[in-house]
Amino acid sequence: MVYFLCFLLFLIGLYCIVTKKNLLKIIIGLVIVEYAVNLFLVLLGYKTGGHAPIINLAAPDWIYVDPLPQALVLTSIVIGLAVLALVVAIAMRIYERYGTFDITQIRKLRG
């Protein structure tokens, strides 16, 4: 059931990327898709009744949640920020060249 809601978030972001005309709305859809994917990865590793994955030396028989998806998501979040900066840089250059953010008017490719 939780996976349904997570996929619904992904589909909302995907719908925004596919059907909107404004370039900045497309970037916002990209951010929502990235949130949904990170959430899905962390949801895969959750163990009911588990504790956060820091070993407690005073209680040696705790159950811990899976730390492997959390390691993947940690790097993915920082890379998402760098990719957002790159995409925003491209969008600013497009605005400087064409004067608009409307993707139906950015069609002329100059060689």
Add this chain to the structure above:
Amino acid sequence: MKEGMTVIVKTITRFVGVMIMLFGVYIVLHGHLSPGGGFAGGVLLASGFILLTLAFGKDVSLKILPQWLASALESVGALIFLGMALLGFAGGFFFLNLLPKGEAGELMSAGIIPLCNIGIGIKVGAALFAVFMVLIMLRIRPGKEE
């Protein structure tokens, strides 16, 4: 237009900005003992510098950390990380964890993990600060060119 923000923001930033950077360094150094590590500490360091830039204008933060120094620090951080990796060759494998692992729970334990955290913290912090400065300093003149 005056540089930076109002007096209230500038006064508070003088106290809080340095504390944010100190907290970032703490999270990087204790990466193997408590939640955090290289990435969280690195982005915290970058956000401390971003707060300084937003409150005081870009000239003040460019005087503290100029553009070329941020790019150089990013490369230094990557080289520290690679150096730790190649150090593993002394033991036979790439990335072998071969410095002495002390008691679990001490600050000096866990082999090469704290040193790798320091390298990654420097790299991520400097990279995000350099990207932010370049995004701010672009002046937009819209319209068709040529």
Add this chain to the structure above:
Amino acid sequence: MIELYLLLIFMIIGAIVAVEIRSLLSSVVAVGVVGFALCVVFFILRAPDVAITQLIVEIIALVILIRVTGIKRDVTEMRGEQRELITQGVSVGAVIALAVFFFLAIRLLPEFGKPLMSLSKDYFSPLIKSGAINRVASVLLDFRAYDTLGEATVLFTAVVGAIAILRKRGRKKVEEEDREE
């Protein structure tokens, strides 16, 4: 886990608001709210490293997005006719087909709360010690250090790309303009 479901429904409502609202600045604020709710969800799912990183990255992303929406003087989205109906219908149909395949594939996942943990069992058996208490740090930097090296390379490439795009004009163009006069 009732709080997990409540927060997920709140995030979905926030995402719908961010997608459909007309003013760009309100849309950026809605994305910020979704990000903060995601940070709280990460705390509920027992992932403190991820929650700290998501919080700070969300704040920096908000600053960057507000910088780029502030370029245009008016912050509202362009009105105008919709795209051609066929294009829009085909894209919505493709999204719905993807949704059908997702919902068929969910049945194969293990149940929520009982992960397989096929690799983590071997990493944390009592024989192998990495010396670090923080298990996520030991996975990132000792057992899976190649992936961290790959991440450092990707971060470096993205940053170099962004800086290269936003450089001032090169010297050749200035010389050509001088020669024309």
